[in-house]
Amino acid sequence: MSSIPDNLKYTASHEWIRIEGDTAVVGITDHAQAELTDIVYVELPEVGRTLAVGEGCGVVESVKTASDLYAPIAGEITEINSALEDAPEQVNESPYDEGWFFKLKISGEPDLSGALDAAGYASQIGEC
Amino acid sequence: MTDPRRTALFETHQALGARCIDFGGWEMPVQYTGIVDEHRAVREACGLFDISHMGELMVGGARAAEFLDHALTNTASKLGVGEAQYSLMCNDHGGVLDDLYVYRVAKEVYLLVVNASRIAEDLSELQRLVAEFESTCTVNVVDESDNLSAVAVQGPHVNRFISQLFPESGLIAVERPAALEKNQIDAFIFEGKDVYVSRTGYTGEDGFELIAPNEIIKILWERIMELGRDHGVKPAGLGARDTLRMEMGYPLYGHELSEDVSPLEAGLGFFVDMEKSFRGRGELGFQEKEGLTRRNMAFAMTAKSPPPREGYTVWVGDEKIGAVTSGTQSPSLRTGIGMAYINQPHAKRGTEIEIEIRGRRFPAELRKKPLYQKT
Numbered sequence: 001m002s003s004i005p006d007n008l009k010y011t012a013s014h015e016w017i018r019i020e021g022d023t024a025v026v027g028i029t030d031h032a033q034a035e036l037t038d039i040v041y042v043e044l045p046e047v048g049r050t051l052a053v054g055e056g057c058g059v060v061e062s063v064k065t066a067s068d069l070y071a072p073i074a075g076e077i078t079e080i081n082s083a084l085e086d087a088p089e090q091v092n093e094s095p096y097d098e099g100w101f102f103k104l105k106i107s108g109e110p111d112l113s114g115a116l117d118a119a120g121y122a123s124q125i126g127e128c
Numbered sequence: 129m130t131d132p133r134r135t136a137l138f139e140t141h142q143a144l145g146a147r148c149i150d151f152g153g154w155e156m157p158v159q160y161t162g163i164v165d166e167h168r169a170v171r172e173a174c175g176l177f178d179i180s181h182m183g184e185l186m187v188g189g190a191r192a193a194e195f196l197d198h199a200l201t202n203t204a205s206k207l208g209v210g211e212a213q214y215s216l217m218c219n220d221h222g223g224v225l226d227d228l229y230v231y232r233v234a235k236e237v238y239l240l241v242v243n244a245s246r247i248a249e250d251l252s253e254l255q256r257l258v259a260e261f262e263s264t265c266t267v268n269v270v271d272e273s274d275n276l277s278a279v280a281v282q283g284p285h286v287n288r289f290i291s292q293l294f295p296e297s298g299l300i301a302v303e304r305p306a307a308l309e310k311n312q313i314d315a316f317i318f319e320g321k322d323v324y325v326s327r328t329g330y331t332g333e334d335g336f337e338l339i340a341p342n343e344i345i346k347i348l349w350e351r352i353m354e355l356g357r358d359h360g361v362k363p364a365g366l367g368a369r370d371t372l373r374m375e376m377g378y379p380l381y382g383h384e385l386s387e388d389v390s391p392l393e394a395g396l397g398f399f400v401d402m403e404k405s406f407r408g409r410g411e412l413g414f415q416e417k418e419g420l421t422r423r424n425m426a427f428a429m430t431a432k433s434p435p436p437r438e439g440y441t442v443w444v445g446d447e448k449i450g451a452v453t454s455g456t457q458s459p460s461l462r463t464g465i466g467m468a469y470i471n472q473p474h475a476k477r478g479t480e481i482e483i484e485i486r487g488r489r490f491p492a493e494l495r496k497k498p499l500y501q502k503t
Contacts (some may be wrong), residue, residue, distance in 0.1 A: 005322060035147075035163045036159075037159065037163065037164075038162050038163055038164045038436060040457040041434045041435060041457070043432075043486075059434065061434050061435055062163075062369050063163045063164060063367065063371060063435070063455075063456055063457050063459065064159075064163060064370075064456075065435065066434070066435075085432070093290070104281070
């Protein structure tokens with residue numbers, strides 16, 4: 001069973017979102033990192049880039065494959081986790097804390113209508 | 129689409145929590161605990177792979193040696209009983225139909241271990257060649273793939289326990305598996321059945337490949353896990369098999385090898401005996417005389433980059449000089465590595481190249497195979 005914290009929102013493409021005021025922090029789920037295993041490279045969007053919901057904005061690479069990363073919410077990138085450049089394994093070790101990917105300033109009211117809650121995500125990955 | 133086939137070890141893999149993928153029409157474990165973990169186990173201790181998907185063709189008859197010399201690039205007739213060699217089968221244009229291991233298991237009997245995805249093709253090609261070769265049919269080609277399973281036990285610790293599996297001496301020549309030299313094979317009794325044991329592998333480590341009837345492969349697997357427990361044995365999947373072979377620069381059919389490339393272009397001239405006649409020899413002779421237009425080379429990334437992958441373009445300056453055929457992040461070297469077909473005149477060790485990854489170029493260097501060497 002993977003960890004799916006109750007205080008986060010999730011996407012069907014395995015990103016998690018934590019809302020902090022007008023900022024959203026984004027990463028990939030414990031389930032996603034376990035599926036990928038051995039993450040060796042993370043490519044993140046540039047600070048200042050504006051993203052629409054569902055827009056491709058990065059790549060996570062394991063030994064075996066490359067997987068695209070999608071913006072779970074619209075906004076402008078304000079910060080990226082540059083520590084992942086030298087230590088991509090942090091995504092495996094701590095997907096919800098040290099392994100966060102980027103922060104974005106939410107455009108307008110946060111629209112999380114398309115996102116899943118913890119129970120919804122658990123059900124989607126067949127863990128309930 | 130037909131459902132993927134499963135080996136006799138499928139339930140064993142499930143019980144071990146393996147993640148499976150389709151490989152050449154087979155549902156095979158890609159990893160158990162993780163590719164890097166399994167890769168390290170093989171480099172430092174011991175890994176156990178299910179390779180039952182691979183094909184086993186028996187070629188027998190009074191003229192079997194002569195026939196294989198005609199059908200394959202390497203010289204099977206030079207093998208003594210109990211010896212093995214890597215070889216290739218070419219089409220009329222010198223393109224690679226398959227790469228395979230040839231074992232001489234008796235004076236007039238050879239065992240060919242071929243790629244899973246090529247079994248049907250190899251069988252029909254060999255049978256057609258037999259019919260061309262002679263009218264009296266004293267050579268038989270029999271597909272034993274459905275009856276036989278196989279495992280590879282690879283790593284520096286394997287030799288410490290492998291012989292305990294087989295208390296009786298070999299049926300061909302040696303007393304016990306540990307006495308086999310590289311590229312030697314013998315048959316040993318296990319649970320009342322003959323098991324072929326060869327000192328071969330696809331990892332660059334010392335190790336053995338064991339071919340056994342389906343009905344005893346599960347117990348053989350369990351015995352190896354038991355005997356190897358104190359020697360660090362771990363089950364290893366196709367993911368680690370792939371990263372291990374890439375570090376060695378070994379080709380994989382469908383990536384470095386296909387009907388559109390020749391063994392010489394693949395850098396496998398060592399396994400092509402140009403002194404004899406064989407199918408495809410004409411075109412290879414022409415390539416040898418005229419010089420190759422491209423060659424498969426190993427490379428390593430020389431700065432931080434995403435892992436190189438199959439299909440990425442290779443550049444020198446503004447010129448596209450080739451394409452990547454296999455690539456990964458090397459667990460041993462901790463950098464991106466791969467193989468690529470490189471157009472001449474660039475296919476030289478030390479050439480600085482760039483690999484295009486998602487529109488950006490990253491520096492790399494053509495290197496000698498193997499990329500990884502034991503220190």
